[in-house]
Amino acid sequence: MSIIFSKKCEYGLQAVLYLSSTTTQPVVSAEEIAKTLYIPKEFVSKILQELTTSGIVASKKGKNGGFTLNKALSEIRLIDIVAAIDGFDIFNKCVMGFPNCSSESPCPVHGRWSVLSKETYTMLSEETLEDFLAKTKHKIQSIQK
Amino acid sequence: MSIIFSKKCEYGLQAVLYLSSTTTQPVVSAEEIAKTLYIPKEFVSKILQELTTSGIVASKKGKNGGFTLNKALSEIRLIDIVAAIDGFDIFNKCVMGFPNCSSESPCPVHGRWSVLSKETYTMLSEETLEDFLAKTKHKIQSIQK
DNA sequence: GACATATCGGATAAATGATTCTGATTAATA
């Protein structure tokens, strides 16, 4: 099972990070992404279609087609991908799933959890793919081995 | 969709917190728990059976039967319930689901995520049901209205 | 002892999420 993101979202994040590391190529085929990241090809293709709809990714049909990022690296944050795939539920709903939740009737972990929730949001929104580039390339290379 | 715990685990946590707030009663029936927390009766009953196996809860069969905690409040932590139901996967696996993960090939959020993961663990393990009691009672009452 | 009421335990059903398949469309190239 996945931790906080759906598998779809995990794969989406991975694929977008991969695209950010391959800016020398005009487009990257779904097959290449699938093989490098060990994701089912059809699945990653479907996810990138969705991200195309939300404007983060662009696709090129036909021979030598594939996917590429549709914005500058400095304009894409991880939270944008999460928003497009899983939405913001994880930041609104709450850990223990109690009914009728509000800050007037907090459960025992309310205070601590809301801090962690905010910090998670920050982690995903403070930096852009550009800031991550060096780390991303290193990570991708260590997978390819 | 739930955030980090499975629904089973969310319900388990809620039910145990409820039991911790009803220590005046010798046992509490699955039906009472289900009604107060808006959980399907058969489901909460099944979950409490599992927690009985792991020794956190005790059950009493027959007429006027039900469930009760099997340890002192000071000896039960939320992490114990999580461990019994969902296990420790959320603390070992990682957010983005990359293959071949290790601290030698960290993804861009590795550093920040491991801090948040540790803090979540702390949140669930530092205090016991006894420490929570006042807050728990208040929370339960606000649901019952 | 008979009866009512509860959990137990296993089987089953429904719902959701993940994955695959298929046919159509698009575009480069020879």
Place this chain on the structure above:
DNA sequence: TATTAATCAGAATCATTTATCCGATATGTC
């Protein structure tokens, strides 16, 4: 223009999680 390689779009399948059902068993009460 014919061929080939790729995405697109949506249906179909598979797996897992969530929820329900039911017969068996235990226990308190009359």
